[in-house]
Amino acid sequence: MSGWSLVFWIIVTFLLLYPLARWINTHVQGVAFLLTGSQTAAIWFFWVLFLPGTFLHELSHWLTARLLGVKTSKFSMWPKQKRGGALQMGAVQVYVSDPFRHSLIGLAPLIFGSVTVLLVAYGLLGLEQVGVALLSGDLEFIVQAFENILAVPDIWVWVYLIFAVSNAMLPSASDREAWRSALLYLALAAILAIGLGFNPSIPETVQVLSLGALTYLLIAFIITIALDLLVIVVLFFIEWFIGLVMGRRVQYGG
Numbered sequence: 001m002s003g004w005s006l007v008f009w010i011i012v013t014f015l016l017l018y019p020l021a022r023w024i025n026t027h028v029q030g031v032a033f034l035l036t037g038s039q040t041a042a043i044w045f046f047w048v049l050f051l052p053g054t055f056l057h058e059l060s061h062w063l064t065a066r067l068l069g070v071k072t073s074k075f076s077m078w079p080k081q082k083r084g085g086a087l088q089m090g091a092v093q094v095y096v097s098d099p100f101r102h103s104l105i106g107l108a109p110l111i112f113g114s115v116t117v118l119l120v121a122y123g124l125l126g127l128e129q130v131g132v133a134l135l136s137g138d139l140e141f142i143v144q145a146f147e148n149i150l151a152v153p154d155i156w157v158w159v160y161l162i163f164a165v166s167n168a169m170l171p172s173a174s175d176r177e178a179w180r181s182a183l184l185y186l187a188l189a190a191i192l193a194i195g196l197g198f199n200p201s202i203p204e205t206v207q208v209l210s211l212g213a214l215t216y217l218l219i220a221f222i223i224t225i226a227l228d229l230l231v232i233v234v235l236f237f238i239e240w241f242i243g244l245v246m247g248r249r250v251q252y253g254g
Contacts, residue, residue: 006211006215006218007214009218010214010217010218010221013218013221013222013225014221016225017170017221017225018170020228020229020232021167021170021228023232024167024228024232024235025046025167026252027232027236027239027252028046028049028235029045030042030239030250030252031235031238031239031242032045032046033250034239034242034243034248034249034250035242043079043087044079046079046087046089047079049164050089050167051077051164052161052164053113053164053165053166053168054077054089054168055077055090056109056112056113056116056165056168056169057090057109057112057168057169058075058076058077058090058091058092060111060112060113061094061106061109061175062075062092063108063112064105064108065092065094065096065101065105068101068104068105070094070096070101070105071094071095072092072093072094072095073095074091074092074093075091076090076091077089077090078090089168099179099181102177102178103179103181105175106171106174106175106177106178106179107171107175107179109168109169109170109171109175110169110171112169113165113166113169113220114169114220114221116161116165116169117162117165117166117169117223117224118216118219118223120158120161120162120165121162121220121223124158125149125155125159126148126149126152127149127223129148130142130145130149162223162224162227163227163228163231166220166223166224167224167228
């Protein structure tokens with residue numbers, strides 16, 4: 001796959017992650033509300049469920065800020081209802097004015113989360129054997145690959161960890177607020193360089209490493225999407241069954 005194809009599919013899958021995560025976040029709280037009848041209990045259930053991912057999200061902000069020499073304060077891990085009804089699961093206060101360091105700090109949870117997803121999926125679950133089996137088209141090989149993964153000790157702990165981390169790694173609106181300025185400056189710098197005839201060649205080693213990094217990022221997104229779709233199906237039937245038994249259902253806003 002070429003570099004531009006990778007970039008295209010990374011953008012497509014990245015944009016797809018947001019509606020999937022939003023649906024899951026909303027309906028996880030909806031199921032908890034159906035069971036408890038308490039909005040507060042639903043919020044705390046949601047917070048506990050995604051705590052590993054929230055912790056990694058905020059820790060990645062803090063670590064990146066420290067590496068970039070940015071002052072930080074107020075590392076919070078408690079849920080907070082913001083204006084407009086949005087739920088903030090954690091926060092790290094950073095004091096940065098330039099858009100480039102701000103953008104890198106905002107991007108950190110996505111990078112840290114993707115690396116964690118890949119380490120668990122490949123290092124602990126051996127998920128690469130499923131990909132090889134599917135490409136082979138051999139049904140017996142495919143079944144054996146899934147059986148091997150299901151035989152991994154504590155498999156559901158690792159699957160849960162991927163789910164919690166991947167659904168908390170997406171940059172929030174505040175994380176993304178400096179991206180537009182940073183991209184604008186980079187675009188202007190690129191136009192200026194092209195106008196001045198500055199056209200440096202990229203070393204082949206750098207190209208290979210960049211393509212490898214983009215490929216692994218795309219794989220992390222695909223794993224997240226596949227798991228999210230499975231969770232959505234399970235959540236849908238759980239919510240439907242609870243609503244059927246208890247005779248009530250949650251009305252979600254638009």
